[in-house]
Amino acid sequence: MMEDTGSDFTMTFRQLSEASVQQLHAVTWALHDLSSHQLFSDWSRLYLLRLARQEGDNDGDRRHRMKSVNPRYVLRNWMAESATRKAETNDFSEVVLLHDVLGNPFIAQDAAEESGYAARPPLWGRRLKVSCSS
Template sequence: MMEDTKSDFTMIFRQLSEVPAQQLHNRNFTQMWALEDLSSHKLFSDWLNKYLLRLSRQQNNSDLDRQHRMKNVNPRYVLRNWMAESSISKAEMNDFSEVELLYHILSFPFVTQETAEGAGYAARPPLWAKRLKVSCSS
């Protein structure tokens, strides 16, 4: 489903770790862009029902425990092409502020950080990023 919808794999897993089970039951993904993208797939409803059934069968496991465990293995921030491009462009003009910001944020990728949220590092990529072409040597 993620491949078919060209969903962001990293953010799907992170948003699954952040969403309470009740919100999954309600199918409320308005603040979760990656899950919202995935929910457009024709098989999403079937998958979600199976996932919720699995969660309900996990006794001795609260929803908060599940979220905590998942957040510890699913990063909120990863280096994206558009982030690298933006920081490189600034660095070429002798402004290393974004390089330093990325270094700090990516040092703690599992922790939600106000500065990272403000910079949009967990948001949908900006429209200009669609034109980026990156090679293996980048």
């Protein structure tokens, strides 16, 4: 479903990590993308049933486990491009910010949130293509 809808894999899993069972129907951007799939309702129902069957497991524990393995921040092409553009003018502030944020990608960080690092890419960055040799 994620591939069919073009959903962001990292943020879909992270938003599942952050959502309580009661919030799983709330619209967050990555889950919203996934919810457009025709099979989403069936998948969601099965997922909630699976969670309910896990004996001795509570919602807080599930969310904690999931957040410990699903990062909130990953280096995206647009982030690297933005940092590179600034660095070319001797402004290394975004390089430093990215270094700090990506050193602890599982924890929500105010500076990263203000920079939009867990949000949809900006319009200018959606079509960026960077190869491994870049």
